[in-house]
Amino acid sequence: MTITTTTPLLQLVQVSKHFGDLRAVDEVSLEIKQGTVTCIVGPSGSGKSTLLRTVNMLESIDGGAIFFDGEMIGHQVRDGHRIPVSASVARRQTLNFGMVFQHFNLFPNYTALENVTIAPMLVKGVKRKVADETGARVLAQVGLADRKDHYPNELSGGQQQRVAIARALAMEPKLLLFDEPTSALDPELVNEVLAVMRGLAEEGATMLIVTHEMRFAEEVADEVIMMDAGRIIERGAPRDVIHNPTAARAQKFFASVG
Numbered sequence: 001m002t003i004t005t006t007t008p009l010l011q012l013v014q015v016s017k018h019f020g021d022l023r024a025v026d027e028v029s030l031e032i033k034q035g036t037v038t039c040i041v042g043p044s045g046s047g048k049s050t051l052l053r054t055v056n057m058l059e060s061i062d063g064g065a066i067f068f069d070g071e072m073i074g075h076q077v078r079d080g081h082r083i084p085v086s087a088s089v090a091r092r093q094t095l096n097f098g099m100v101f102q103h104f105n106l107f108p109n110y111t112a113l114e115n116v117t118i119a120p121m122l123v124k125g126v127k128r129k130v131a132d133e134t135g136a137r138v139l140a141q142v143g144l145a146d147r148k149d150h151y152p153n154e155l156s157g158g159q160q161q162r163v164a165i166a167r168a169l170a171m172e173p174k175l176l177l178f179d180e181p182t183s184a185l186d187p188e189l190v191n192e193v194l195a196v197m198r199g200l201a202e203e204g205a206t207m208l209i210v211t212h213e214m215r216f217a218e219e220v221a222d223e224v225i226m227m228d229a230g231r232i233i234e235r236g237a238p239r240d241v242i243h244n245p246t247a248a249r250a251q252k253f254f255a256s257v258g
């Protein structure tokens, strides 16, 4: 008998995040199952980064709830009272997320390997020898086995972003979050980063990816979600969402990026 779990790895229930009068994220609900890839698309300012930041606990939320692995990690508003998540839960759960940003933000005075090993050593207390072994493995995984002793300024933008992906992998996160990981790259460097992400998907990584790369989303995503003005206006199978959206706003958006 095989035991299957139906609990999603990540669940957002009517999550809202306001900045003053602005509803940056407006009652967004979504579920991400383990081993799946979800791509979030949408125009600039639609709330994509803010949504990722609420998942990653970089932002508190003003409504709704966030569950990870069945445990509530997001602040919840109930009867007007905000219920904070305990600091220890937040600290423990934050370790489950690996985040890759548009600007890779590597430490310039550290080698690729040092950039990858510093968090496991400082945050998780991993011994240097073990951290170095894991670091070498994840750098090889992103195709940079021969660049581990290079400094960021000796690497191309695509290579730097791959180091940033390796840095996230080194923490062995359960969920990888990407916020426009190829948007800052020269066009000829985009594919090498997408290839690494495609490889991670094939190996079963669970990923939530904000991207403008529609062809990548169509090929790799299990679900594509389109946001506009803080809300999800379209969601479903990549082909349907990208090529056959129902909302007029979505039709206009995909025509402009396609």
Ligand code: ADP
Binding pocket: 019, 022, 024, 042, 043, 044, 045, 046, 047, 048, 049, 050, 051
């Ligand atoms: P996207 O990533 O889709 O471009 P963002 O999540 O960055 O959108 O922003 C959504 C909206 O929230 C925008 O109008 C943005 O200006 C606003 N916003 C984001 N962060 C803040 C903040 N810290 N303070 C005030 N407004 C913010």
Ligand code: MG
Binding pocket: 048, 049, 050, 179
């Ligand atoms: Mg953004």
